[in-house]
Amino acid sequence: MPESSERGAFEVLATYQTSHDRKTVEWLNSADIQASFGLRRTVTEASHRSWVDANGDTLIWAIVDPTGRHVGNVLLKLTQRHRSGYFQIYIGEPIARGQGLGDRALSATLTKAFDELGLHRVWLHTLPDNVAAAALYRKHGFVFEGTERDALLWNGTFTSQHRWSILEHEWMARRGKEGAR
Ligand SMILES: CC(C)(COP(=O)(O)OP(=O)(O)OC[C@H]1O[C@@H](n2cnc3c(N)ncnc32)[C@H](O)[C@@H]1OP(=O)(O)O)[C@@H](O)C(=O)NCCC(=O)NCCS
Known part of the structure; x- marks a missing residue:
């Protein structure tokens, strides 16, 4: 479903393909993404591809x-x-942060999760010092669980x-309010 804003409509999420592996591995080995997720190991294209193939329950x-x-x-x-x-979520390219892409990507994922996949709950963790991520999730209606x-x-x-979640009915209520504006 196309999204729109004053910056114009475009699809922020694309099907993840093998051609995306190279940049992904670069980001997963970067200091800031490793710190955001507590990653410690070095990732290679081969180890990443093995991980993707072994985790069929994870949509990317x-x-x-x-x-x-x-x-x-x-x-x-x-x-299920x-x-x-x-x-x-991670915006791996630092220069691409702060331009609304995280906002759009989270909205698009929640639409897929609740509208298309029929999920009831979307949940996640943040590290206590990740102020940007906490603000993003709070803005989208995630509830701080503890x-x-x-x-x-x-x-x-x-x-x-920290653990956060948003439930289907909470998301529907927010969407209803946004649609009514
Ligand atoms: C967290 C992250 C996904 C946000 O994506 P982004 O594209 O930079 O964020 P956006 O420009 O779409 O901003 C969306 C909202 O996020 C919050 N936010 C983003 N950057 C912020 C910052 N530097 N400080 C505080 N809040 C911030 C704000 O609530 C913002 O909404 P607003 O502009 O209306 O205030 C991105 O910074 C990122 O990938 N960081 C590294 C990886 C990471 O921390 N992932 C999350 C792990 S839990």
């Missing part, structure tokens, strides 16, 4: 800018039994993480 879309350039990815790991999806205290042990140090 490439985030593209208005010129069609691949600038990031969105992932939605489905648990509970009609839930675990969301992850802090998982010392949930992660990284390099000998315990780190907490």
Whole structure:
């Protein structure tokens, strides 16, 4: 479904393909994306492709800018039994951040999740210092569920993480209000 804004209509999510692997691997090895997700290992194109092939329950879309350039990815790991999806996003190209692409990509993913996939719950984690991500999720109606205290042990140090979710009826209510404007 095309999206529109004052910056013009374009599809922000594209089908993820093998041709997207090269940039993806570059981002997954970058210091800022590793810090945002707590990644520690080095990713290669081969290890990434193995991961994609082994995780058929995870839907991946490439985030593209208005010129069609691949600038990031969105992932939605489905648990069909509970009609839930675990969301992850990164704009891998730092220069492409702060231009509304995260906004558009999250909106488009929630539309797919609730309208097309029939999910009931979309949930995610943020690290406590990720102010931008927390603001993005709050803006889109995610509810802060709480802090998982010392949930992660990284390099000998315990780190907490925050959990957020949005339910189908909450998203529908927000969409109804936006449609009425
Ligand atoms: C978090 C991220 C996805 C946001 O995407 P983006 O394209 O830069 O964000 P947008 O320009 O679409 O902004 C959308 C909203 O996000 C929030 N936001 C984005 N950048 C922000 C910043 N630097 N500080 C505070 N809030 C910010 C705001 O709520 C903003 O809405 P507003 O402009 O109306 O205030 C992006 O910064 C990113 O990929 N960061 C690195 C990876 C990451 O942290 N992923 C999330 C892990 S949980």
